[in-house]
Amino acid sequence: MEILIGHSHKNVLAFASTRSHLFLRNCLFLKRLTIACMSTSSKSSYVRNTPNSLQNATLDLSSLEDKPSSIKRVKVFNPAKFRSSTRSPLTKAKPPELKRELKIDESLFSAKTFTELGLPPLLIDQLNKVGLTEPTEVQATAIPTISQNHDTVIQSYTGSGKTLAYLLPILSEVGPLKKLEGGENETLDKKQGIEAVIVAPSRELGMQIVREVEKILGPEDKRLVQQLVGGANRSRQEEALKKNKPLIIVGTPGRIAEISAAGKLHTHMCRFLVMDEVDQLLSFNYREDMHRILEHVGKRRSGSQQSGEILGPLARRSERQTILVSATIPFSVIRAARSWGQDPVLVRAKSVISLDSTGSGLASEPGSASNAASSKVVTQGAIDSLPPSLEHYYSLSKPQHKVDTVRRCVHALDAKTVIVFMNNTKPIKDVVHKLEARGMKAAELHGDLGKLARSTILKKFKDGELRVLVTNELSARGLDVPECDLVVNLDLPTDSVHYAHRAGRTGRLGRKGSVLSICEEKEVFIVKKMRRQLGVGIKPCEFKEGKMILQREEDVE
Numbered sequence: 058m059e060i061l062i063g064h065s066h067k068n069v070l071a072f073a074s075t076r077s078h079l080f081l082r083n084c085l086f087l088k089r090l091t092i093a094c095m096s097t098s099s100k101s102s103y104v105r106n107t108p109n110s111l112q113n114a115t116l117d118l119s120s121l122e123d124k125p126s127s128i129k130r131v132k133v134f135n136p137a138k139f140r141s142s143t144r145s146p147l148t149k150a151k152p153p154e155l156k157r158e159l160k161i162d163e164s165l166f167s168a169k170t171f172t173e174l175g176l177p178p179l180l181i182d183q184l185n186k187v188g189l190t191e192p193t194e195v196q197a198t199a200i201p202t203i204s205q206n207h208d209t210v211i212q213s214y215t216g217s218g219k220t221l222a223y224l225l226p227i228l229s230e231v232g233p234l235k236k237l238e239g240g241e242n243e244t245l246d247k248k249q250g251i252e253a254v255i256v257a258p259s260r261e262l263g264m265q266i267v268r269e270v271e272k273i274l275g276p277e278d279k280r281l282v283q284q285l286v287g288g289a290n291r292s293r294q295e296e297a298l299k300k301n302k303p304l305i306i307v308g309t310p311g312r313i314a315e316i317s318a319a320g321k322l323h324t325h326m327c328r329f330l331v332m333d334e335v336d337q338l339l340s341f342n343y344r345e346d347m348h349r350i351l352e353h354v355g356k357r358r359s360g361s362q363q364s365g366e367i368l369g370p371l372a373r374r375s376e377r378q379t380i381l382v383s384a385t386i387p388f389s390v391i392r393a394a395r396s397w398g399q400d401p402v403l404v405r406a407k408s409v410i411s412l413d414s415t416g417s418g419l420a421s422e423p424g425s426a427s428n429a430a431s432s433k434v435v436t437q438g439a440i441d442s443l444p445p446s447l448e449h450y451y452s453l454s455k456p457q458h459k460v461d462t463v464r465r466c467v468h469a470l471d472a473k474t475v476i477v478f479m480n481n482t483k484p485i486k487d488v489v490h491k492l493e494a495r496g497m498k499a500a501e502l503h504g505d506l507g508k509l510a511r512s513t514i515l516k517k518f519k520d521g522e523l524r525v526l527v528t529n530e531l532s533a534r535g536l537d538v539p540e541c542d543l544v545v546n547l548d549l550p551t552d553s554v555h556y557a558h559r560a561g562r563t564g565r566l567g568r569k570g571s572v573l574s575i576c577e578e579k580e581v582f583i584v585k586k587m588r589r590q591l592g593v594g595i596k597p598c599e600f601k602e603g604k605m606i607l608q609r610e611e612d613v614e
């Protein structure tokens with residue numbers, strides 16, 4: 058079915074939004090979720106796009122994107138008979154007819170248990186053991202989608218559970234907890250090589266993912282996941298690869314590429330490639346390493362070898378499943394997904410949108426209809442990158458009084474676990490000293506510290522031995538300290554994408570959290586710009602007599 062989208066296109070996009078599912082649930086006629094499919098070849102309906110607002114693009118490839126033209130076509134399909142309703146969501150079926158349409162039961166997106174999502178019993182037992190019983194919204198959508206073999210982009214706000222959203226479908230297929238075919242007692246195939254490679258931009262995030270996998274595999278099988286992060290002893294990692302024969306590799310791009318280039322890591326038969334914080338992994342810094350990874354992971358499973366672009370003749374393959382993950386998905390990621398994947402889809406809580414890779418399968422021409430539609434989706438995504446439970450404030454301060462503002466804010470909000478972000482590494486130590494002089498247990502965390510120092514400080518912070526962690530952008534991505542109840546921007550982030558990731562260190566998984574940006578008067582316009590781009594209220598405030606006082610906007614100007 059095609060529908061004409063004029064003003065209503067916002068509803069379709071809102072449909073893709075995490076926060077708008079309540080609206081949709083009220084639409085009784087929507088028995089099934091309709092999957093919006095952007096197509097360059099659609100001929101029936103037109104959407105007027107206001108100029109794309111990717112002004113919040115980071116300093117990565119996204120900032121180089123072309124702006125789409127103003128009138129675009131979008132074709133919306135009703136679900137077709139892609140999947141038999143009797144088939145388990147985990148049944149691996151090659152989807153050759155996937156091209157334009159797919160259909161997933163709405164009931165799966167609202168699943169209240171992992172059993173409803175069709176995860177294997179052994180995996181469910183293990184999840185229950187570690188206290189995980191109910192999937193989050195993005196997990197309920199991503200698990201059945203990934204399990205149907207789709208190359209997938211997962212976009213959902215910080216702290217919404219994206220890690221398990223991709224780990225669980227992988228563990229359903231790989232390792233001792235996987236689904237057993239025919240019900241027989243299958244033993245682990247000892248000859249099997251690496252089946253999943255997960256790439257993350259920082260050691261901290263890499264280690265966090267490793268711990269998440271280990272937790273689910275349990276002590277007996279945790280050797281089946283191997284970390285390959287930078288800063289750690291490389292030969293020990295290579296020995297562990299040889300000895301433990303892991304099935305899952307989690308690492309930073311540099312170290313994975315290094316060991317692969319040395320011929321010590323064989324990923325040609327790999328089935329899954331995950332790029333966590335993909336928008337960051339696409340930055341120029343990681344270009345060469347990511348190039349190697351994309352070229353090698355799942356190579357022998359490759360079908361057609363067509364030439365790619367940004368990262369070279371990569372990743373056009375028939376079997377490897379590529380999963381791209383972030384709270385913020387700039388257009389460069391959509392383009393990469395189209396380039397590397399086969400009929401890739403964008404998964405958000407309760408919605409799946411086809412990213413349509415018809416035609417060349419490579420990135421669409423600038424200004425094409427699918428570019429525009431996807432860009433619109435991405436713009437919407439920037440708004441959905443922040444947890445709804447967060448409160449945002451800003452406070453004016455002269456540079457020399459900023460640390461005092463931090464102290465007063467921590468006391469006023471009675472915050473117990475605080476992350477303070479700065480833009481440069483050098484002044485971090487000084488801020489730590491000043492906070493300690495004011496009686497607050499604080500420590501620094503940044504890339505100039507060794508791996509051991511970094512993990513010791515992080516552990517102390519997570520264990521509650523430190524009240525304040527003063528850090529830089531290193532900690533903005535993916536760091537999960539559930540207790541964190543206050544994030545302070547001692548320096549303003551460079552743009553709204555950086556704001557979103559920093560802010561997302563608090564308010565995790567529905568918890569309450571506050572974000573305070575401390576700025577000088579001349580910087581207020583930056584706060585207002587980010588406020589506009591993120592679609593959140595960032596309220597002016599000051600601190601007096603141990604209390605936070607909200608101010609009127611006019612009083613600050």
Ligand SMILES: Nc1ncnc2c1ncn2[C@@H]1O[C@H](COP(=O)(O)OP(=O)(O)OP(=O)(O)O)[C@@H](O)[C@H]1O
Pocket residue numbers: 188189190191192193196213214215216217218219220221383384534535536537539561562565566
């Ligand atoms: N189904 C679940 N039940 C209970 N806790 C969960 C569930 N899924 C994830 N969590 C927990 O929620 C927290 C946030 O998850 P996760 O780190 O995966 O979020 P994220 O969306 O990847 O965040 P970010 O964008 O910041 O990387 C973690 O502590 C994780 O263990």
